Amino acid sequence: MSTVESTPDAGLAAGPAERYVPRPTGSAHRRGPFTKGDRVQLTDPKGRLHTVVLEPGKQFHTHRGAVEHDALLGRPEGIVVTSTGGTDYLALRPLLVDFVLSMPRGATVVYPKDAAQIITYADIFPGARVLEAGVGSGALSCSLLRAIGDAGRLVSYERREDFAAVAQRNIETFFGGPHPAHTIRVGDLIESLERDIDRVVLDMLAPWDVLDTVSAALVPGGVVCAYVATTTQLSRVVEALRGHGTFAEPAAWETMMRNWHVEGLAVRPGHRMVGHTGFLVTARRLADGVTPPVRRRRPAKTGLADSTSADSTSAVPASAVLGAGPAGAAAPSSDPVAPVPDGPSDS
Numbered sequence: 001m002s003t004v005e006s007t008p009d010a011g012l013a014a015g016p017a018e019r020y021v022p023r024p025t026g027s028a029h030r031r032g033p034f035t036k037g038d039r040v041q042l043t044d045p046k047g048r049l050h051t052v053v054l055e056p057g058k059q060f061h062t063h064r065g066a067v068e069h070d071a072l073l074g075r076p077e078g079i080v081v082t083s084t085g086g087t088d089y090l091a092l093r094p095l096l097v098d099f100v101l102s103m104p105r106g107a108t109v110v111y112p113k114d115a116a117q118i119i120t121y122a123d124i125f126p127g128a129r130v131l132e133a134g135v136g137s138g139a140l141s142c143s144l145l146r147a148i149g150d151a152g153r154l155v156s157y158e159r160r161e162d163f164a165a166v167a168q169r170n171i172e173t174f175f176g177g178p179h180p181a182h183t184i185r186v187g188d189l190i191e192s193l194e195r196d197i198d199r200v201v202l203d204m205l206a207p208w209d210v211l212d213t214v215s216a217a218l219v220p221g222g223v224v225c226a227y228v229a230t231t232t233q234l235s236r237v238v239e240a241l242r243g244h245g246t247f248a249e250p251a252a253w254e255t256m257m258r259n260w261h262v263e264g265l266a267v268r269p270g271h272r273m274v275g276h277t278g279f280l281v282t283a284r285r286l287a288d289g290v291t292p293p294v295r296r297r298r299p300a301k302t303g304l305a306d307s308t309s310a311d312s313t314s315a316v317p318a319s320a321v322l323g324a325g326p327a328g329a330a331a332p333s334s335d336p337v338a339p340v341p342d343g344p345s346d347s
């Protein structure tokens with residue numbers, strides 16, 4: 001196993017008056033007038049995006065003419081620059097959402113809508129110690145690092161060296177250099193000896209295989225969050241968490257995001273959407289030696305009641321279930337689920 005340690009960013013930012021506070025890694029290129037080295041997203045009138053990295057004296061060329069980088073340097077975000085061919089471009093720094101959807105990929109990335117859910121429902125907090133596998137292209141790592149900040153610690157396992165290298169590059173590009181809270185380890189998470197971890201985030205083919213490692217790593221009350229692509233993986237990881245004996249009742253859910261077209265009287269859902277990305281599962285680590293509470297369910301009275309929803313037959317209100325997760329997603333399934341032979345390729 002090899003390790004890539006990041007080194008601290010020594011930059012300081014002026015705080016109120018006499019107070020100086022360390023500048024959070026990556027923040028230097030996220031505010032203020034455009035400076036050398038900034039990534040800038042130019043949007044043309046048709047909504048097409050072009051990303052440039054600003055260098056004095058350079059030009060950005062399209063078939064609609066050239067834009068001088070000097071026309072952007074020293075100027076605020078949100079300006080419009082005009083190419084020599086007369087085309088207007090809106091100039092903004094890309095947001096993390098823009099960056100992860102356009103960055104080079106080794107493996108499939110966690111989509112921003114799911115990364116947002118992970119940050120909130122896995123309760124990723126500033127200063128948290130987080131363990132992650134696999135790092136893939138590093139998209140989720142960027143969100144995790146932003147949430148934990150420089151005072152946190154993120155250890156990301158990736159068993160493919162080539163993916164780890166892609167992720168390292170993407171993360172350093174986004175933060176403008178190495179992140180002091182980040183370590184990538186090339187190897188299988190199952191080999192990890194990490195301890196005292198607050199949160200574990202799994203985006204990998206077979207999260208059920210690593211639950212002993214996860215359980216040993218997590219502090220009591222810690223959260224494990226798994227992101228899986230298929231229903232077979234979903235049932236297998238939930239049942240494995242239930243059967244493990246060191247986790248409270250898991251919560252499982254998915255999120256669908258639909259954009260809306262809003263123009264005059266034409267206010268309607270967009271014609272296209274990303275129909276499916278993945279399912280999320282969270283569970284809390286119990287204290288050592290504690291047996292998970294037995295979940296009691298009221299038996300279904302009729303076939304009709306049985307067919308309405310698992311929530312309606314549960315004696316435990318969804319909001320009272322121990323696992324993290326959105327209200328309503330935490331209610332336990334009423335059916336036992338058989339293990340599945342395999343899952344999808346996570347490349």
Ligand SMILES: C[S@@+](CC[C@H](N)C(=O)[O-])C[C@H]1O[C@@H](n2cnc3c(N)ncnc32)[C@H](O)[C@@H]1O
Nearest residue numbers: 107109110134136137138139140159188189204
């Ligand atoms: C879908 S990708 C992760 C994408 C990443 N979360 C992102 O947002 O860019 C899944 C990754 O998990 C890695 N992987 C699968 N099983 C693993 C394991 N047991 N330990 C470490 N990495 C693993 C794969 O090599 C693959 O790169």
